[in-house]
Amino acid sequence: MALQEAGGTEDVYAALHAAFRWQVPAEFNIAEVCCGRWAHERPDALAIAFESDSGCRAHYSYGQLQRAANRLSNALRRQGVQRGDRVAIVLPQRFETAVAHIAIQQLGAVAMPLSMLFGPEALEYRLQDSGAVLALVECAALPALRGVRERCPALRRLIVVGECGAEGEDEIGWMAALQAEDARFTAVKTKAEEAAILIYTSGTTGPPKGALLPQRALIGNLSGFVASQNWFGFDPFDPGKPSEAVFWSPADWAWTGGLMDALLPTLYFGRPIVAYQGRFAPDKAFELMQSHGVTHSFLFPTALKAMMKALPRPREQYPTLRLQAIMSAGEAVGDAVFAYCEQELGITVNEMFGQTEINYIVGNCSRLWPARPGSMGRAYPGHRVAVIDDEGKPCPPGVAGDVAVHRRDVHGAPDPIFFLGYWNRPDATRAKFSGDPGQAPGQAQALAAPQGGEQGLGLPGALPDSWCRTGDMAVQDTDGYLWYQGRSDDVFKAAGYRIGPSEIENCLIKHAAVANAAVVPKPDAERGALVKAYIVLAPGFEGTKALVAELQAHVKDRLAPYEYPKEIEFIEALPMTTTGKLQRRVLRLQEEERARARGVLA
Template identity: 80%
Template sequence: MAMLADAAEVNSYAALHADFRWQVPDEFNIAEVCCARWARDTPDALAVKFAADDGCAAHYSFGQLQRAANRLSNALQRQGVQRGDRVAIILPQRFETAVAHVAISQLGAVAVPLSMLFGPEALEYRLKDSGAVLALVECAVLEAVRGLRAQVPALRRLIVVGECEAGCDEINWMAALQAEDARFTAVKTKAEEAAILIYTSGTTGPPKGALLAQRCLIGNLSGFIASQNWFGFDPAAPGKGTQAVFWSPADWAWTGGLMDALLPTLYFGRPIVAYQGRFGAEKAFELMQAQGVTHTFLFPTALKAMMKAVPQPRERYPGLKLQAVMSAGESVGDAVFAYCQEQLGITVNEMFGQTEINYIVGNCAALWPARAGSMGRAYPGHRVAVIDEEGKTCPPGVPGDVAVHRRDVHGMADPIFFLGYWGQDEATRAKFTGDPADSWCRTGDMATVDADGYLWYQGRSDDVFKSAGYRIGPSEIENCLVKHEAVANAAVVPKPDAERGALVKAYVVLAPGFKGTSRLVGQLQGHVKSRLAPYEYPKEIEFIEALPMTTTGKVQRRVLRLQEEERARLATIKAA
């Protein structure tokens, strides 16, 4: 069990929550707070630093961002887009993506960010489900979108971004903006109005569209500031701060890239790096050094790759200016945690959240001590607990479902909550336990809580399994495996077994220079046996080139679990 926190630190954390109050105005618009106010007050301040693999680079100010957004809002209006209409954004990290979000928000429409990595079927499902009336499309995915338009009748028009020819019923981005006025009168939206329709990653079933209100950005801010160690602001001198530069490889089409990176960075009037290219461990360090990145969000899988590829980053990249690293999506584990402390001089702040209720739990090394492997504690403004199936709070050490209450410790409404699943009222109701106005929202992620309020991740509720009567959480075993020099990444799933119900099986991605041999299997099994409980070591290990991942950087254990179930079914048929 973790050591009890120092009494002064406990009191400080409690005081932080006691003193915190949400300030949610009746009227609120993301475009106003992320761009318009800066364009009025500091129009020449840097907003977006664009960099690409091909060497292309450009800088854009808040004034430029606002003028481009005004032109796009006028162009969208000309195409019949009205308040409340859904507009799809199928773009990578680039200036135009930021322009799109500002333009759509100030028009009172709803942005539907979609990943460039989606195939035709995934795009068709989301475009059809959302009822998007128009899509902003990058050249690289234009053909895929063209091919499905017949199946998506609501999609009236495409605006094409990039160096490719628009079709007869399509519009070129540059031509559209050049034809419009750089002035636009933004609509006044309520804080409760819908702003973004973002689809879940679908790790546990078909993706659902989570409808986010304008106010949801406010709900993200306490966690963002905490996880980024004040984001360059000096608490002792309110209103003053050092020049922060943010970058994350997280796709801006997902909550991690949009709500954890792009929008909060612009909200605080700081520049964000838009990098267009494939992620690489060495490239990440090069980019951060070249762009002067001070704050970042890196998935655990990215950090693991960086740890293996560049063991001593400060020596190799002496120009790094990193001040804070946030990580989320999976447990970082103590190997990566130690690497960040020892080699980067930074305590990585783990964070936990979901598309529906983002940035609710995490660490803040500047305010309270992080504990390796812990999800952290509730961020100010959020009332978080581990609850059982009946909705009762679990005692310390007992696994349960991580849940967030609709009201904070002061009884005030928490602005973080999504409005509901698009077109799925029953699924929305199932997400909550208790009276609608006074309820817990379940995350579906299992954890335990210790005496100091730190949460310890146990896995998705459908990832946790039993083997010979023992409850197995995959994350601890995966973390143990990654500590071995031969392992780049790992995923643990149950393999059906007649005697035990399930065997612990590990899928392992090898680090460069290692080969998957029976001898290595024995070494890895012994490695886990010597560090964890006897029943936790993987009885079977399969080497694999890459783990199935969502575009948000989460391991899709469900894919591997279903694969094991299918193999078991086929083996039974063959034996019969």
Template identity: 70%
Template structure:
């Protein structure tokens, strides 16, 4: 049984945020001076072969890019888009943009022209750094993005770069620039990043993230990754730590939970440019000696089903964090018993990331729990009126803008870009001293552990019972035939809605009537009678966000559309 040191650590923690803070200096500049030859990035391509880059190399290349950006007219406060995968140039771009005092806006390679156009127009982006793969979509979007003046293209498509379209190749942009640059001085509260939310309930909103938000992330990163070994008071960084996550660096999970915190502590991060595959994940972690990782529950589920004996890979994992969805006790047990490491679940949002989670080396992790508020963050479950709920009572997870000592919490976003109304709605009162709502439902027990119940808009009623999809999905995944599952309401004239499950089968399994009956019995035996899925549909893949979350809304709207079409056909007949 792990020793529970949570209460003492939480009470003793105090924020120490310097008034002047810059992400580029904290994540690269100081290391380039102190340990210039230490590895910063290990980059492996999808086709094999890897290359290591030191902090000195990262800094010199970032200096050249900073000079190039200034030559192209980029100034403090300007928004610069980064449409790149996990690669050396991506890290360079972030450091270079922060050195100018500009605002980095990472965007996913998966975005089409319409998605790119909305974000580029809304943000008033002046320059974009784009991978070859994204160039066609960007070219479609650019004519309607008035502020976008120049595009720097990264990759092997140099011959396709068009000066007539205000495009310039990466090498051409940097080769004439000096490897020295005087970094701008920034306040901790100055804007650093513009991260757009997924837009599941309307147009995407741009969350403006300050420089100090990285500091706000650090307690959670240290705790969830067991970053300082088994003694959190040891201030020596791990000597041979290597971090890896398949999370896209264009999103909060990849950027603020992986890339920037790793560099902040002067340790290397592995960048892999290929698609996630379970077998490849084991191979990468074994070959590069990965000690710390961030893996989404969907990735862990796939790895669990694909590899019954993961210890044969001789992994060196010391810390493992997961977020995005509830891990569930089946995956939790597999990580502990087969991977040999306790997974620390974490919860956060783009607007205030890394606020709740576990740290099994410091306090006991409870399977299925989101964990406790990390030191420095004041988190509670509140009702619709903004009152703190009693232990065990369902409510909305909220984070207070001031910590337990009354000091400002640096983890918060500055507000939504050009959307004051949405910013105000996010808070229960004055944003400088109030609760910030997350839209996620949970209960909190007497020991402070939070238990996730789902998004507020994922909950539904069936036959008068309130249903949370997470518990049913977790139960289904425990069945050996199920690789993944999503539960949504299906409209029903008598009950209002019935429970429907979409199931992705494990390799080698066949979906038939016998398996439907077996899965229904599997759930009925373990959960309440009203929770078992009355209908099961087998599906090749679930709709997912690029951050690894199941898009239940897509499935729910599909069921609504089918029900409406069926009703209309019945009337017409």
């Protein structure tokens, strides 16, 4: 296929979609494609470059990764872990985390990554709900896990990573467990449809739900990953000539952003990934990328904002950066950060949009089609995306609706990106889908029972031909670019106007005094709601009345008059999920509680 480089054209984007075809084998296993084949073909190639905030460094090859995974698979089998069992992984970015994922997939078990930041209640909920039979846990998370074990009857064993030491017969040290096992292991053969990973959603819109991902979901991620990383070490005009690529992201490997957008796709392509065990800091981020020769990265908008504020001229301090591509997701990047990356790093940020359930569906690839500042991008090859209304019908250009993905791609083939369903939540699974209004009468009934190659693609009670709603609002322009409006429950009305918080937050961020911002409705007896902004100040600024007036004028001059924040509150930090997403819901509920205290709400 002939493509036209640079500047991006409509022809390139259209040609990519027209030529793209999913290739999903009946049998597929994440462990084999992410490690097994590389350990066989080039065992000495670098897989994991580890660094900790204490200064510890280590390099691990694909051969070492495979041998350690084989030992762990044998150890897990010895502990009674069987095919389909859920195994919790409570580990940070480190070599053992990658080992755990490969080992669990080789067994045909289900990996359940859990954040090190989870407290006892969060751990207990997920362990109980999933029925996890074993947990791999690092020392820092061990006290919290020990505290809830007696209320998690299915949890039989803990394998402890680190030097804190195992206690009692139900705990085993990592080194002791692996040293007792053979470095050879015959992996089970899994279907592409088999369950592989259970990731609980971050709970921004309610209690966390466990999204069960199949083995094939990794395949569904790859077109978006490669595009968002400007072909990730490949020449799109001659893919047979791979170049060097090194990946790093501060995204926690316990979440979709770290696991499916960073760790697993990097290993799939046989490239090295940097594992940094430590807190994110702007200076450290640049230092890591320079010292490890990082070429590709995934950086949250919150991370990029912090880097922009802390190091306005990064290349003066880090002149040998090798960055070629940055993907960003989780929130809208905004044109201020977009311009910073272009002007100071020489990189056009590729925004991406996806969810745990259906990841890497919309985004940009600045090398092959033009990015538009502030836009989420367009549907990645292999995904059929639309903005739909409450009835499930596509919205006209410029009209806001729910971003949705069709179960079949533009060629009519099943899209492998889809999750299998929510763990023990068939009703929630069904609610995620809308029937295709384009179906002929009677077609829905005919499609209700998947057959042949579609076996397992049908979710409980869902149609194979249907739209999967994301719950995120956007408008689509005539060229297919999507423009994020916020979560459906984040968009609100004030004085009769529909308000999307992202645009206002982006405007506020452009002011030198603002490090971060969140916009929510404040209940008001007369107008229903007022626009309120919570502001985290940049270093050196104070929250004075004069600054409030200045920030209000800043927004008034740039956006519609009804969009400026009628009230501003300065706070130390915004509520965030452990994945780095802003929790506007927390602030919105706080405003509602305050309104009740004032008698504004019943």
